[in-house]
Amino acid sequence: xxxxxxxxxxxxxxxxxxxxxxxxxxxxxxxxxxxxxxxxxxxxxxxxxxxxxxxxxxxxxxxxxxxxxxxxxxxxxxxxxxxxxxxxxxxxxxxxxxxxxxxxxxxxxxxxxxxxxxxxxxxxxxxxxxxxxxxxxxxxxxxxxxxxxxxxxxxxxxxxxxxxxx
Amino acid sequence: xxxxxxxxxxxxxxxxxxxxxxxxxxxxxxxxxxxxxxxxxxxxxxxxxxxxxxxxxxxxxxxxxxxxxxxxxxxxxxxxxxxxxxxxxxxxxxxxxxxxxxxxxxxxxxxxxxxxxxxxxxxxxxxxxxxxxxxxxxxxxxxxxxxxxxxxxxxxxxxxxxxxxx
DNA sequence: ACTATTGCCGAACGCTGTTCGGATATCAAT
DNA sequence: ATTGATATCCGAACAGCGTTCGGCAATAGT
Numbered sequence: 001x002x003x004x005x006x007x008x009x010x011x012x013x014x015x016x017x018x019x020x021x022x023x024x025x026x027x028x029x030x031x032x033x034x035x036x037x038x039x040x041x042x043x044x045x046x047x048x049x050x051x052x053x054x055x056x057x058x059x060x061x062x063x064x065x066x067x068x069x070x071x072x073x074x075x076x077x078x079x080x081x082x083x084x085x086x087x088x089x090x091x092x093x094x095x096x097x098x099x100x101x102x103x104x105x106x107x108x109x110x111x112x113x114x115x116x117x118x119x120x121x122x123x124x125x126x127x128x129x130x131x132x133x134x135x136x137x138x139x140x141x142x143x144x145x146x147x148x149x150x151x152x153x154x155x156x157x158x159x160x161x162x163x164x165x166x
Numbered sequence: 167x168x169x170x171x172x173x174x175x176x177x178x179x180x181x182x183x184x185x186x187x188x189x190x191x192x193x194x195x196x197x198x199x200x201x202x203x204x205x206x207x208x209x210x211x212x213x214x215x216x217x218x219x220x221x222x223x224x225x226x227x228x229x230x231x232x233x234x235x236x237x238x239x240x241x242x243x244x245x246x247x248x249x250x251x252x253x254x255x256x257x258x259x260x261x262x263x264x265x266x267x268x269x270x271x272x273x274x275x276x277x278x279x280x281x282x283x284x285x286x287x288x289x290x291x292x293x294x295x296x297x298x299x300x301x302x303x304x305x306x307x308x309x310x311x312x313x314x315x316x317x318x319x320x321x322x323x324x325x326x327x328x329x330x331x332x
Numbered sequence: 333a334c335t336a337t338t339g340c341c342g343a344a345c346g347c348t349g350t351t352c353g354g355a356t357a358t359c360a361a362t
Numbered sequence: 363a364t365t366g367a368t369a370t371c372c373g374a375a376c377a378g379c380g381t382t383c384g385g386c387a388a389t390a391g392t
Contacts, residue, residue, distance in 0.1 A: 032238035072198035163242035
C-alpha cells in the first residue's frame, strides 16, 4: 500500500515539470553541467545561498532525475578513437531496429536514437580507425532488414556537450 | 629556455599516445566515465592500489588531457527540451560553414561537427518544442550559402554517453 | 656504479560534503 | 484565526574524503 509520501514522489517523477525549476536551480544546473567539481561553497556564492541550501537543492535535483549523474568527459582521440561517425540506418522491419539497439554494449557506440522516417536509426560511433569502422559497417549492413546506411564522417568537432538549462 | 622537464611534458602532450595508458588507467577511466562521484578509496579497491596512487594517476590523466573535465549529465526533457534533432547542413561556401559555427553559444545547440562531403556541417540541437525548432531551422536556411538542410528528428533515445576506454 | 625518475605506500592534515536542529514562510484544513 | 504539514533556509558541528608529504622500491639513463 503506497503512503501519501510515495504518492507525491510518484507524481513528481511522472509529470517532470520544468516549471518547478526556479532561476536558482537553473544557475546551479548550468554551473554543474560545465564543471561538476565545483564545491558547494563556490556554488553558494554564485546563487547567494548557504552551502547546505545548495546541497539540499542538488539533492532534490538528483532525486527528481534532473541531474542524471556525474561523469568524466574523456578525450576520444587520446583513447585511440580517432574516427567519429554518424550513421543513419534505414531499416525495413521492427526486428532490424531491435537488432540495432543491441549494439548499445559496444564501447565504440556512444549514441543510439530512433529517428522519424521509415524505421530509421541514428548511431553515433567513435571507432579506432578506418579499419574497425569498416568492420562495424559491414556488420550492420549484413543485418537482415537493413536497407541502407548513410555515413557522416566527422572531420573536426567544434562543440560537444550535454543539455543545458536556458 | 625549456628545461628537460617541460620537454617531456610537451612531448607527452604532442603525441597523445594511447599506449601510455595501461590497463589500470583504463579501468579508472572506465569507472569515472560512468560515475565520476566514486571516491578514491572505491577506485583503489577496483584497481588494487592505494588511494594516493589512484590520485596520482587521475592527476596525470587530467594533466595530459585524457580526462577533459567532470560534468553533470542533465535530463533534457525535464529541462523543457523535448525535441532532439540532428541537422545535416549542406553549404556552398566556407563562409557559410563559419557562420554555422557561431551557433555554438546557443544553449540548445549541443554538438557541431564538420563532416566529409561538400562543406557539410552536422548540428545536434535540443529545442524546447516544434515552434522553437522551426525558428531555428528558418534562421539556418536564411543564411547565405546554405544549400540544403536535412533533419533527423529523434523519437526515442536508447543510449547517450561519452567516449569509453576499450 | 651512481643518479634521476617513476610509481607506490602509510600517515597525517585540512577541507568539504553532509547532517542536524531550529527558524521562517506558505498553504490547507478545521 | 488556529493548527498542522511542508518547504526552504541558515549556522554549527561532525565525519569522511581529497590531498600532500616523506620514504621506499624498481627502473632507466649516464
